[in-house]
Amino acid sequence: MRIIIAGAGDVGFHLAKLLSYEGYGITVIDKDSDKLRYASNHLDVQTLQGNSTSYSVLNKARVSKADLLISVTSSEETNLTTCILGKKLGAAKTVARVSNSEYLLQQEELQLAELGIDELISPELLAAAEIKRLLKESAFTDYHEFDKGKLSLVGVKINSSSPLVNKTVQETAYLNPNFSFIPVAMLRNNNTIIPRSDTYFRVHDHAYFIAQSKGIDEVLEVANKKRVDIRNVMIFGGTPVGFHAARLLSRKYRVKLFETDRERCIQLTETLPDTLIINADGRDLEVLEDENLGEMDAFIAVTRNSETNIISSLVAKNNSVKKSIALVENIDYIHLSQNIGVDTLINKKLIAANSIFKLLRKGDVLSLASIHGADVEVLEFEVHHNSSVCGKALKNCGFPKASIVGGVIRRGTGVIVTGDFVFEDLDHVVVLSKPQCIGKVEALFKEK
Structure with missing residues (x-):
């Protein structure tokens, strides 16, 4: 897939970072040479200095061959013009960042798709x-539902009074007798940890769990938190x-x-x-x-x-x-x-960059969530009868070490799984993965 990103600011850079792990051919356009130099030094992308509303610049970027043109500069007018011009020149799909909510609220009436703008993203609305969403479960620092809450991702800060402190995941198993939740990530000193059985919980960790609906209160209990x-x-x-x-x-x-x-x-x-x-x-x-x-x-x-x-x-x-x-x-x-x-x-x-990333995943991924400050994505996949994981035990599927399966929704019921769990057709699987491994995880669920 060939992707052109207009704008090398925070949105464009973070988006290019997420997409670069996928092996896509990415070209970043910006007028600022310093921003382009920074992107080139830190990411596997091509850069092009110039105005993205320029016919010659878009031609040089080979917009006619682009599967996706994303314009996320700080100028709403630039983004709309870039997408309209890019679509006319042959870009297969366009996404524009806007700040005026009227464009989003009146999208059909304005017939923006006919002008060449396929998708709009508003960072303010997002x-x-x-x-x-964050106020829905106020006791948690982060909260995402999968399939209307049959499984949920919840985040809590570990304080000194929690019984988890200075114990390994294995040592805290007695606190989870119903196996209704599982730790899937820890954020410690700006480092994201995928926990294993010998990983310790420490004071001030931000710990993230996948939990069944009945397990949410149990997570609060072991973290010594109260629902408000x-x-x-x-x-x-x-x-x-x-x-x-x-x-x-x-x-x-x-x-x-x-x-x-x-x-x-x-x-x-x-x-x-x-x-x-x-x-x-x-x-x-x-x-x-x-x-x-x-x-x-x-x-x-x-x-x-x-x-x-x-x-x-x-x-x-x-x-x-x-x-x-x-x-x-x-x-x-x-x-x-x-x-x-x-x-x-x-x-x-x-948030805007992650939202655009989700747009690209439509069809392959049922849902995708990000954790604030953590270098991971949480994805929900569907198992197909001819995908690699179908009929295999979790421990034999070959998931990358920088990923972890948090749970499965089978026939409307959320299940926390162990290594012996065997995947079936139509299972919905919640996986937490570092960005560089998402492509490998996704391949396990692809139809052959």
């Missing part, structure tokens, strides 16, 4: 949807992410939104009738206390300043708010959540 109902939510920042988060969350929760700009507050009041808009600085502790910060169940900081979001979230946690989520622009900050006390740090650019 980040808001991610925030909504979210009712009251405070959002700091009337940015597009803040607006979309309030729009989604106000359908279920009582939401207050702080914004320092008066004119923006007026706009938000007109468009968010179910949200209380407060024209005040969310960094002012006295103001927050006046608005009952201590009674909030969740605090979400989504201003345009990463440091402001982190600090205000820490203030919220210090005032007994149960769940904190901070938006950060610097991808390097994502790993800090393990050490600084914010429950979850999210980056809209990483």
Whole structure:
């Protein structure tokens, strides 16, 4: 597959990194020579300096031979124009990054596909949807459902009071008598570990488990965590992410939104009738206390300043708010959540890149999830009667060492599996894998 990526910023670079593990022929276009040099030095990609809206640049990139053209520059106009022009020149499929939500909400009416734009991605809308998902199970730092919760991926921070501390996976088996969950990853000092029987749990680890529905409460118990109902939510920042988060969350929760700009507050009041808009600085502790910060169940900081979001979230946690989520622009900050006390740090650019990666996997993978800050992807495959794994025991399938099977959904029931488990036709298999092994894992489920 030949892929052209217009834009070598955070979204483009992370996407190129994910795709480069697949062995695709990737060309990255950008006007910034420094960004291209960095991409060339760190990834197995070709680079081309120039404007992606230029006919000559796209021709030089051989857009007529491209299976996919993805435009993710910081300019919405550039992305739309690149896709329209690229499609006219022969690109098989196009994806454009946009910030104006109207394009997404009126996609059919605008007939964008006829113009040459096949898919739209909005980092702001995706980040808001991610925030909504993270609030569903507030006790966890991360939460993904597979097949409507028949299996779930859950993340918890291991504190000193957990009975898991300083024990191996094998030594903690007595805490899981019903075998309703299994550890599949640990994030420790910015390193992602695929656990085996002799892997130790340590204080401050972020541990991730695949669990049956009945196993979720058992994970909370061994991690010494308590499930909390979210009712009251405070959002700091009337940015597009803040607006979309309030729009989604106000359908279920009582939401207050702080914004320092008066004119923006007026706009938000007109468009968010179910949200209380407060024209005040969310960094002012006295103001927050006046608005009952201590009674909030969740605090979400989504201003345009990463440091402001982190600090205000820490203030919220210090005032007994149960769940904190901070938006950060610097991808390097994502790993800090393990050490600084914010429950979850999210980056809209990483979320957007992962969302595009999922688009490419449609058909081959039933669902795909990413873990914030961890160098792994979680994928759900379907077993076909003529795929390599069908009829074989898990231990004999040859899964790469940098991957682990978390569980199987068979005839509507989630099952945590061991090495003797034999795969059957139509099983849905949840696998956690480091990016460089996804292609090998995927090959095991391909129809012959």
